[in-house]
Amino acid sequence: MGRRSTRGAGTRWRSSRTVWLYFRFPLSFREVEELMLERGVNVSHESVRRWCAKFGQSYANALRRRRVPLGDKWHLDEVLIQIDGERKYLWRAVDTDGTVLDILVQNRRDRAAARRFFRRLLKTTRSVPRVIVTDRLRSYGAAHREVMPSDEHRSHKGLNNRAENIHQPTRQRERAMKGFRGVGGAQRFLSAFSGIPPHFRPRHLTTATYCRAETTTRFAIWDRITGVAGPPAAA
Known part of the structure; x- marks a missing residue:
């Protein structure tokens, strides 16, 4: 049971980070694969594509539900x-x-x-x-x-x-x-794209200290909505 739970947590972390990379930065699926490999995480570009298609919209929707009240x-x-x-x-x-x-x-x-x-x-x-x-x-x-x-x-x-x-x-x-x-495909991508990158771009920044603190908070929110507790332990 413990091994199964650890393996599931590792998959959630990998999918969370690949979705974040793909929607946050102008990267291809293969470029995301390369960046993950540099961090010692082996995922295929096809897995990146599937995870983005499966989770991108649901993550964006979860972020929208947490946003402040809309302007009138x-x-x-x-x-x-x-x-x-x-x-x-x-x-x-x-x-x-x-x-x-x-x-x-x-x-x-x-x-x-x-x-x-x-x-x-x-x-x-x-x-x-x-x-x-x-x-x-x-x-x-x-x-x-x-x-x-x-x-x-x-x-x-x-x-x-x-x-x-x-x-x-x-x-x-x-x-x-x-x-x-x-x-x-354009509708699915743009719908997720309009929700994920803005979450990581705080508005009205005043100082570098505030920017780092706010970004840390937003990463914590991202981890909560994606079900991630932290990076998977090394094998």
């Missing part, structure tokens, strides 16, 4: 991405503090797509904003009147920089991965 002003934006050579649109919503509320990859950016994203947001967050801020895309106004008519809608290009800036990490990762291979 939501910023929405959509950006063009290439998936297997085809044009798709990544819809994203953030609150006033820049916390990503949800993302959705869709084929279009028409009223039906905006309406689908609004309804998904309400279901995912289980809350209703006081104000939503968008650019001047008419699809937002039409969907707003249909789904959230009681909320204030501010439509102005200059007001929506917060949502537009949050696309930058996705662009960087898209280039590192040389594009996405399919809509489903």
